[in-house]
Amino acid sequence: LGFSDSVVPPKYANGIWLFHDPDLKPGDSVFEALGMDDYVLDFDITPNRADTSSMEGAAYEVGALIDQKPKIEEVVLKEDGADWTGDFTATADEKIAPKYYLRKVTGVKIAESPLWLQTRLWNAGIRPINNVVDATNYIMLLTGQPMHAYDAKLFEGTKKIEVRLAKAGEKLQLLNEKEIDLDPQDIVITDGQQPVGLAGVMGGLNSEVTEDTSDVILEAAVFDPALTRKAALRHDNRTDASALFEKGVNWDNTQKALDACALLLRADAGATVLAGEIKASDQDKEPVVITTTASRTNKILGTDLSMDEIVKILGKLNFGVAVNGDEYTVTVPNRRWDIFIDSDIFEEVGRIYGYDNIKSTHPATGELTGGYAAD
Structure with missing residues (x-):
């Protein structure tokens, strides 16, 4: 079919795809069903125009060129669970993480994402994984704000997240199973004791969302671009998230991204969105x-x-x-x-x-x- 191996979901890596859409029937075009007949606009983006790295940013740019105003949807999130912020704390140094927001969702049922969401991901060159990881990647593509999802079980002991610089001698095993020796100039996410993520680059394997995950803590943040870039290069681990952070992100989209991701998880993973959010740092940026x-x-x-x-x-x-x-x-x-x-x-x-x-x-x-x- 010409479907790229780099974006095939792991479950179907052997080449057999299973459709679950009841509206599809034998004889329908597989290219249409898999989104392979969609139009893709390929932008050659210069480093100074990182704002166009998101779908919303590209829409503003194209709208200006063809004299049309893009329709950017506002996100209205209605929380439907108990407040979780009373017994959980988060701290962050504004110098290295000027904005750091957290939300929690519970009752998550890990499964495949809807086909429309998977289609949009692989057409943008991202491999679908599951409905939680896919939601964070989709919101990143949409808003330009990288997201991360932690298995909440990891924080049951400390009930704390701390964003700080790494200490000499600390190690971290990343999601790609690569173990790195952390540098004192690396920004790390910790559970108050040990690192669970390399900020702005990749999460740790110990906080990975798996099929057994039921509660998820969502993170949306702004990290120091220079430190993020150096960490990605130092550990030879450049990612979509680090590429965005190092060029800058839209500070006005942090809240929107967090709420939109929670909405997706409610719709696609049966999640309950707990009341309250934690803002470990919340630096304003005037226009x-x-x-x-x-x-x-x-x-x-x-x-x-x-x-x-x-x-x-x-x-x-x-x-x-x-x-x-x-x-x-x-x-x-x-x-x-x-x-x-x-x-x-x-x-x-x-x-x-x-x-x-x-x-x-x-x-x-x-x-x-x-x-x-x-x-």
């Missing part, structure tokens, strides 16, 4: 606000755009704009963490306007034409 002028925009770009045209272009990018005469102020959403100064705004205006639409002009110089003196 960048940049003030400049239309005349400076045109001078730098070599254009003759009106204020209305500039505002319309920035509106396509879903940026907030306030105008005062020739001056305009742009409020940049946190999902575009690559924009800091007015030149970044000019680049966005020129990009969406179209570089091909900017007329070529000779540069103005202060040189004088040579010639003979009058006498």
Whole structure:
């Protein structure tokens, strides 16, 4: 069929796929059933545009290019279980983990994910594992926020999670069964005593979600990008999560990702979402606000755009704009963490306007034409 071995679920690695969808019948196209006839947009993303590494980020970008506003769903989570936060604690150093959120779900029934979810994962190059792991990967693809799921049994003794730098001599066996010697500059997730995960890179084998798992603690966080990148390189273990963390993530999606993942587990794994969440660290990140002028925009770009045209272009990018005469102020959403100064705004205006639409002009110089003196 041409189905890639790299994304075949382990259960079907021998090549025999079993369909459970009652709507499918003999004679139906297997390519359609497996999502192999779907359209895939292949983006060549430069490191400075890590915001487009998520489906939502890509939708904002494509929407700006074709002048359509993407429909980004809000997540409303209704908790339906008892509060779990009374006898569990979590601590994190804001310098290494500026945001660290936890939720707990119980009564999870480990099984295969629905076919639609598996299809979206393997079309994005990710192998489906089970409904819990798949949910975390799906939310990562959707929002750009890496997620992790821990088997809650691991924390029954300490009832604690601590995010800290590793200590000399500590070891950790990762989910891929590779044992590593931790470095004092590695950020680790611990149960208050021993490491259970290499933060931003990969979880530990001791906290793996298995077929016997019934209670799960969900993690959504923001880790120091430099330390995450160095840890992934140091231990030769780059992952989808570390690739996102090292380039930056949208701080506004941490809460959304956590709630959306809990919703998926309720729908696909029969989970009960316990009331309350734990925020070990919760650093705010204010949106960048940049003030400049239309005349400076045109001078730098070599254009003759009106204020209305500039505002319309920035509106396509879903940026907030306030105008005062020739001056305009742009409020940049946190999902575009690559924009800091007015030149970044000019680049966005020129990009969406179209570089091909900017007329070529000779540069103005202060040189004088040579010639003979009058006498």
